[in-house]
Amino acid sequence: xxxxxxxxxxxxxxxxxxxxxxxxxxxxxxxxxxxxxxxxxxxxxxxxxxxxxxxxxxxxxxxxxxxxxxxxxxxxxxxxxxxxxxxxxxxxxxxxxxxxxxxxxxxxxxxxxxxxxxxxxxxxxxxxxxxxxxxxxxxxxxxxxxxxxxxxxxxxxxxxxxxxxxxxxxxxxxxxxxxxxxxxxxxxxxxxxxxxxxxxxxxxxxxxxxxxxxxxxxxxxxxxxxxxxxxxxxxxxxxxxxxxxxxxxxxxxxxxxxxxxxxxxxxxxxxxxxxxxxxxxxxxxxxxxxxxxxxxxxxxxxxxxxxxxxxxxxx
Amino acid sequence: xxxxxxxxxxxxxxxxxxxxxxxxxxxxxxxxxxxxxxxxxxxxxxxxxxxxxxxxxxxxxxxxxxxxxxxxxxxxxxxxxxxxxxxxxxxxxxxxxxxxxxxxxxxxxxxxxxxxxxxxxxxxxxxxxxxxxxxxxxxxxxxxxxxxxxxxxxxxxxxxxxxxxxxxxxxxxxxxxxxxxxxxxxxxxxxxxxxxxxxxxxxxxxxxxxxxxxxxxxxxxxxxxxxxxxxxxxxxxxxxxxxxxxxxxxxxxxxxxxxxxxxxxxxxxxxxxxxxxxxxxxxxxxxxxxxxxxxxxxxxxxxxx
Numbered sequence: 103x104x105x106x107x108x109x110x111x112x113x114x115x116x117x118x119x120x121x122x123x124x125x126x127x128x129x130x131x132x133x134x135x136x137x138x139x140x141x142x143x144x145x146x147x148x149x150x151x152x153x154x155x156x157x158x159x160x161x162x163x164x165x166x167x168x169x170x171x172x173x174x175x176x177x178x179x180x181x182x183x184x185x186x187x188x189x190x191x192x193x194x195x196x197x198x199x200x201x202x203x204x205x206x207x208x209x210x211x212x213x214x215x216x217x218x219x220x221x222x223x224x225x226x227x228x229x230x231x232x233x234x235x236x237x238x239x240x241x242x243x244x245x246x247x248x249x250x251x252x253x254x255x256x257x258x259x260x261x262x263x264x265x266x267x268x269x270x271x272x273x274x275x276x277x278x279x280x281x282x283x284x285x286x287x288x289x290x291x292x293x294x295x296x297x298x299x300x301x302x303x304x305x306x307x308x309x310x311x312x313x314x315x316x317x318x319x320x321x322x323x324x325x326x327x328x329x330x331x332x333x334x335x336x337x338x339x340x341x342x343x344x345x346x347x348x349x350x351x352x353x354x355x356x357x358x359x360x361x362x363x364x365x366x367x368x369x370x371x372x373x374x375x376x377x378x379x380x381x382x383x384x385x386x387x388x389x390x391x392x393x394x395x396x397x398x399x400x401x402x403x404x405x406x407x408x409x410x411x412x413x414x415x416x417x
Numbered sequence: 418x419x420x421x422x423x424x425x426x427x428x429x430x431x432x433x434x435x436x437x438x439x440x441x442x443x444x445x446x447x448x449x450x451x452x453x454x455x456x457x458x459x460x461x462x463x464x465x466x467x468x469x470x471x472x473x474x475x476x477x478x479x480x481x482x483x484x485x486x487x488x489x490x491x492x493x494x495x496x497x498x499x500x501x502x503x504x505x506x507x508x509x510x511x512x513x514x515x516x517x518x519x520x521x522x523x524x525x526x527x528x529x530x531x532x533x534x535x536x537x538x539x540x541x542x543x544x545x546x547x548x549x550x551x552x553x554x555x556x557x558x559x560x561x562x563x564x565x566x567x568x569x570x571x572x573x574x575x576x577x578x579x580x581x582x583x584x585x586x587x588x589x590x591x592x593x594x595x596x597x598x599x600x601x602x603x604x605x606x607x608x609x610x611x612x613x614x615x616x617x618x619x620x621x622x623x624x625x626x627x628x629x630x631x632x633x634x635x636x637x638x639x640x641x642x643x644x645x646x647x648x649x650x651x652x653x654x655x656x657x658x659x660x661x662x663x664x665x666x667x668x669x670x671x672x673x674x675x676x677x678x679x680x681x682x683x684x685x686x687x688x689x690x691x692x693x694x695x696x697x698x699x700x701x702x703x704x705x706x707x708x709x710x711x712x713x714x715x716x717x718x719x720x721x722x
Contacts, residue, residue, distance in 0.1 A: 210709055214709065220452070220509075221645075221648050222648060225645050225705060228641050229699050357513055387527065390528065392517070395517070396513060396516065397499055400506075400513050
């Protein structure tokens, strides 16, 4: 299917081109900061995209997605601390542990709906946070420094800024492609059907919660990958990175960009983190502005940035 | 034995404090269908107000009373300016908007009071230990907390179950549209309930303040415990919140106090000292998981929705 030529698609296309060309600009202008900033943004975009899969398409408002960022990160960090530096081991472990955690808390949380679901995912993520703070062998509260980034046997060098950026970007595009395929598959249609009318889907004969759970696990796994990337980016994992405010920030990115649109979370992550960066250059108390801004966005700009762009499509 | 009594009292005190916080949260949710993450910020503001007013007036009691009034007014102002526009909106919208408020309050506190915590010193007459049973001494201030919280809980029970306002509150919790249709001024009722919830949160914060330091983010961890409590107790149910709060307070306190020793009997010393803190902080979440499996709607659901 050929995508329509409209405003939002054009913006997305320009954005993707800009993300791909960014290292070229960075090298030409000697601006290294922008590359490190956007590496971080791309990683958070991947995490937000994974959250969007369950929030936007599945209707599951998870308030605990930071847990997977932490779990993916700790998988890399702990293995590195134990002398296993190979990314071929670290990364699959990060994905598997994230998937298992998602399976367990998903199976429990999906017994509930609505606000209960929000609170329970929040509580389980906080539990993961407390477990991380009590890992005395791995730095406990202070976190764990990763002295050597994941080693991919000469295939790719993660310590090279440009290569690492392209790896993150490839993961982001790969993740979005996967989500796109999922959303348009039979499985994805069932999940979206369950979101809009669970009883009807049950009546047709779909086991709604099984579909939901699988979707939840896929989302957690993708977010675990983002966690492994983030740990390599900062060379550090700490419980602070999986605190519940981080989960809140991911939710904000999804809603700000446009929930239930494929590239919305990417735009949301870029907008949120750039805004945070700008405000914190302007004042130390950036949250003093960000907080009320969030309130205003919720009150007046439903549908996020993608929703606003969508209005131009019809014009 | 004495240690057990002391820890039981600690658990009760913590549980009652959690109840004050959870009661406001569950009332606001039950009646207005509103999820207020900023409830923890009101708890924090209560503590900061108390520390400031106590320093100004030089009296702990006067400071506490002024702080209570200030939190009540802050809650009503917050409802009037921002939150009332969010009633009837999606829960996700409410979560995000109140998340924004938490960011705001944390930085506002940092701007006004600075990043370092405050201390709220107790007057001398509250620092003396009291002999509760022969040989067992317990801090007078903690006894005061237990007393005040029990009195508030009883007062809340009387208000909710025995007065006209309480009848409206209960009616609102079971069917909002209907009491509106019957000619009750819902907006006023909502503001009232929100103010009440804010005052309860402020009370919990100012009473906890002398025990812990008054610091930024103090409301967040305890807010999540309050969430656990209302999930366990059943959203909208005051009785459920009370039972669950005592339960959670006890389990959390006793777990932290006795689990390390218990584990040391089963496991080797090193393994026990690693596992104990992790396990004791997980304990209430495990409890919540079990209750969810057995009764997804909580132990004492307020009404069938």
